[in-house]
Amino acid sequence: MQDEVLVVGGGVAGCAASIALARKGQSVTLIERELTPRHKVCGEFLSGEALEDLHALGIDVASLGAVPLNHVRLAASRHAAEAPLPFPAASLTRKALDTALIAAAVAAGVRVELGRSVQSLCRTANALWQATLADGSTYEAPTAFLSTGKHDLRGHSRPKDPDQWVAFKMYYRLSAAQTADLADASELTLYAGGYGGIQPVEDGIANFCCVVQRRYFARAGLRWEGLLAKMQQDCPHLAMRLDGAMPMLDKPITITHIPYGYLRRDTEDGLYCIGDQAAVIPSFTGDGISIALHTARRGAAAYLAGEPAPVFQPKLRSAMLPQMHLAEIAANGLNNPVARAVLPFCLRVWPGAMRVTARLTRVTQPAAIAPQAVAG
Numbered sequence: 001m002q003d004e005v006l007v008v009g010g011g012v013a014g015c016a017a018s019i020a021l022a023r024k025g026q027s028v029t030l031i032e033r034e035l036t037p038r039h040k041v042c043g044e045f046l047s048g049e050a051l052e053d054l055h056a057l058g059i060d061v062a063s064l065g066a067v068p069l070n071h072v073r074l075a076a077s078r079h080a081a082e083a084p085l086p087f088p089a090a091s092l093t094r095k096a097l098d099t100a101l102i103a104a105a106v107a108a109g110v111r112v113e114l115g116r117s118v119q120s121l122c123r124t125a126n127a128l129w130q131a132t133l134a135d136g137s138t139y140e141a142p143t144a145f146l147s148t149g150k151h152d153l154r155g156h157s158r159p160k161d162p163d164q165w166v167a168f169k170m171y172y173r174l175s176a177a178q179t180a181d182l183a184d185a186s187e188l189t190l191y192a193g194g195y196g197g198i199q200p201v202e203d204g205i206a207n208f209c210c211v212v213q214r215r216y217f218a219r220a221g222l223r224w225e226g227l228l229a230k231m232q233q234d235c236p237h238l239a240m241r242l243d244g245a246m247p248m249l250d251k252p253i254t255i256t257h258i259p260y261g262y263l264r265r266d267t268e269d270g271l272y273c274i275g276d277q278a279a280v281i282p283s284f285t286g287d288g289i290s291i292a293l294h295t296a297r298r299g300a301a302a303y304l305a306g307e308p309a310p311v312f313q314p315k316l317r318s319a320m321l322p323q324m325h326l327a328e329i330a331a332n333g334l335n336n337p338v339a340r341a342v343l344p345f346c347l348r349v350w351p352g353a354m355r356v357t358a359r360l361t362r363v364t365q366p367a368a369i370a371p372q373a374v375a376g
């Protein structure tokens with residue numbers, strides 16, 4: 001089967017690119033391995049840029065139950081400080097968001113193939129990109145978008161993560177007192193071996209998502225219960241927040257080997273890499289979804305403008321390099337015990353620090369490819 005564009009991976013980036021391309025009259029096939037969207041390891045924080053891009057794609061997050069967030073709180077050890085968020089933000093479960101994105105892709109005329117796992121993506125002798133599925137069936141197109149997120153396809157692997165990060169997500173129903181105290185805040189808790197974010201999502205539930213180094217997890221006995229106890233010991237504020245909380249999943253969802261700081265240098269002719277396959281920003285920035293949407297929009301615009309993928313990819317890299325560097329520096333700061341100890345104090349005496357950090361670690365929106373330029 002041959003279309004103009006083949007998109008492999010139907011998460012945030014894959015759906016966004018498919019919608020943008022289909023709206024401009026391209027015939028697009030999107031292949032997604034899950035039959036229906038599932039919970040994913042994600043803090044589910046939607047930044048102002050992400051909200052703008054989603055709006056341009058026709059996704060009304062408020063109608064999906066997104067919770068507006070107005071504050072950020074930083075907690076290390078026994079200290080916590082709060083500042084207003086310097087931009088509008090919200091939280092929404094990935095299950096709800098991904099479901100809405102798939103529906104929007106179908107509505108835009110994208111041929112969506114769900115429950116189909118791509119095993120390999122190779123260039124054929126007649127210069128087509130060919131995706132081969134587990135059952136041996138194939139899809140071909142002159143152009144492909146690679147958007148498999150955290151999952152690497154054979155032959156398109158990203159470098160291994162040297163720090164060996166492990167991430168977990170668990171939903172909780174907090175006690176009434178803690179729900180009221182958390183209120184409309186996204187709360188970052190810091191430990192010796194990583195950090196975690198807790199924030200309200202729809203239906204009165206809170207998302208707790210944490211990222212820790214494997215050696216910290218090993219010191220906790222390589223078990224979730226041990227890790228949770230260790231994080232609460234290191235950060236009593238988290239212990240207070242989870243006091244009386246009821247877990248809403250049988251066990252946390254987890255992923256390993258997250259190549260934080262990765263920025264793809266180059267690509268082959270006809271293969272545009274977007275989302276986590278283009279760049280992986282440290283999770284505490286809450287900017288991965290925004291980057292997925294941004295790179296999808298830029299990739300679609302480049303393809304429509306006839307910009308070859310090997311020109312697009314290094315240009316995208318150069319544009320994102322400053323924010324990625326700053327986010328990495330800030331992430332190293334969170335790993336530093338002295339910085340960790342003084343951060344809540346800094347936030348209390350200088351709430352503007354939040355605005356500055358947020359501005360520096362956010363993706364910029366070049367006017368030429370503002371959301372409405374492609375998605376409208």
Ligand SMILES: Cc1cc2nc3c(=O)[nH]c(=O)nc-3n(C[C@H](O)[C@H](O)[C@H](O)COP(=O)(O)OP(=O)(O)OC[C@H]3O[C@@H](n4cnc5c(N)ncnc54)[C@H](O)[C@@H]3O)c2cc1C
Pocket residue numbers: 008009010011012013014031032033034040041042043044045046047050116117118119147148149150151153167168209210211258274275276277283286287288289290292
């Ligand atoms: C711990 C953690 C917390 C985070 N918290 C936040 C946050 O609060 N806010 C934020 O903005 N970002 C956050 N992020 C980042 C964000 O989740 C990602 O950057 C974003 O989801 C990337 O979008 P994507 O489209 O590239 O990948 P995804 O949204 O993961 O989509 C990839 C899709 O490809 C499919 N796929 C994979 N392999 C195949 C295959 N072989 N064949 C077919 N389909 C396939 C998958 O099923 C999936 O649906 C967090 C990340 C981590 C690790």
